[in-house]
Amino acid sequence: MKPVPLLQLTGLRVEYSRPGGQKVRAVRDVDLVIAEGETLGLVGESGCGKSSLGRAVLRAIEPQAGRIDFLGLDITHLKGAPLRRVWADLQMIFQDPFGSLNPRRKVVDIIAEPVVRARGATRQEAEERAGELLEKVGLGRDAGQRRPREFSGGQRQRIAIARALAPSPRFVVADEPVSALDVSIQAQVVNLLADLTETSNLTCLFISHDLGVVRQLADRVAVMYLGQIIEIAERDRFFAGPAHPYSSALLASVPRVTAVAEPKAAQLQGDPPDPADPPAGCLFSTRCPAATELCRTEQPVLRELGPGHDVRCHFPLEPLEHA
Numbered sequence: 001m002k003p004v005p006l007l008q009l010t011g012l013r014v015e016y017s018r019p020g021g022q023k024v025r026a027v028r029d030v031d032l033v034i035a036e037g038e039t040l041g042l043v044g045e046s047g048c049g050k051s052s053l054g055r056a057v058l059r060a061i062e063p064q065a066g067r068i069d070f071l072g073l074d075i076t077h078l079k080g081a082p083l084r085r086v087w088a089d090l091q092m093i094f095q096d097p098f099g100s101l102n103p104r105r106k107v108v109d110i111i112a113e114p115v116v117r118a119r120g121a122t123r124q125e126a127e128e129r130a131g132e133l134l135e136k137v138g139l140g141r142d143a144g145q146r147r148p149r150e151f152s153g154g155q156r157q158r159i160a161i162a163r164a165l166a167p168s169p170r171f172v173v174a175d176e177p178v179s180a181l182d183v184s185i186q187a188q189v190v191n192l193l194a195d196l197t198e199t200s201n202l203t204c205l206f207i208s209h210d211l212g213v214v215r216q217l218a219d220r221v222a223v224m225y226l227g228q229i230i231e232i233a234e235r236d237r238f239f240a241g242p243a244h245p246y247s248s249a250l251l252a253s254v255p256r257v258t259a260v261a262e263p264k265a266a267q268l269q270g271d272p273p274d275p276a277d278p279p280a281g282c283l284f285s286t287r288c289p290a291a292t293e294l295c296r297t298e299q300p301v302l303r304e305l306g307p308g309h310d311v312r313c314h315f316p317l318e319p320l321e322h323a
């Protein structure tokens with residue numbers, strides 16, 4: 001029997017209304033399956049809809065269409081107590097570790113609180129769990145008696161990670177968790193996250209605009225453009241040579257991860273179109289150096305290029321190497 005996917009998105013759509021009533025479709029009918037224990041890296045330029053997708057998955061916002069199945073349960077329109085029960089298994093790590101931590105509370109209380117609230121633990125059990133987690137994230141139990149402002153940015157993000165893991169969730173959405181940190185600290189926090197996801201069999205949606213970071217953590221990579229997933233592949237296959245011209249250009253713009261040269265990669269020119277006024281045909285056609293008349297008129301579907309490798313392009317690039 002096929003295992004139940006931990007998370008399944010079917011035709012997920014998120015729309016916002018701008019003042020004046022104009023509709024912005026931030027997530028366009030996304031289908032996605034995340035298996036238990038995997039880390040999926042979701043990448044793309046600013047504004048492509050990564051956070052909107054992450055927030056919809058967490059049910060911090062309600063999607064306009066589509067369906068979210070988590071652990072086999074349809075959570076798309078869940079509200080109140082049933083949604084709060086699901087949140088015990090669905091946690092979030094935010095970009096800004098200071099803004100997301102209550103400055104007036106002691107660290108031990110910040111971490112213990114979700115264990116009491118979500119799991120019904122006693123105060124003593126929750127504090128014990130907080131102590132364990134503070135050790136696990138490398139801060140030590142004594143850190144629990146201090147307040148967030150006494151810690152550096154990287155340390156605060158370790159506290160935020162400990163808080164997210166405190167109720168022993170099955171799934172974590174990490175939305176740009178290291179991009180507010182100094183580059184020298186980023187690697188430490190990424191290594192910690194890689195270690196924790198590995199040792200706790202945690203499933204993770206890791207949102208980042210930084211392909212270098214995604215390469216260190218993700219088992220699979222999904223690339224978003226203007227609300228659509230335009231390519232998804234196993235990490236090694238992706239980094240050996242992505243098939244979508246947009247992914248290729250994105251990869252070429254990150255010097256650190258282009259050890260494998262991508263000769264066909266074009267430079268990304270200009271900004272993405274306004275999602276309220278998307279182009280006809282392929283959404284990338286206005287910036288794609290290889291766009292033809294077909295690309296400008298007919299929207300490509302996401303189709304399988306090889307095992308576990310899907311691409312939404314009429315003329316995908318030849319992979320340099322097959323994993």
Ligand SMILES: Nc1ncnc2c1ncn2[C@@H]1O[C@H](COP(=O)(O)OP(=O)(O)OP(=O)(O)O)[C@@H](O)[C@H]1O
Nearest residue numbers: 016017024026045046047048049050051052053275
């Ligand atoms: N509350 C809102 N009202 C109107 N438009 C919004 C709202 N939130 C997001 N958007 C728009 O939806 C699109 C997707 O935004 P989203 O924040 O999901 O993208 P992102 O890829 O996470 O970008 P970033 O990395 O900058 O956070 C953008 O065009 C954004 O301007």
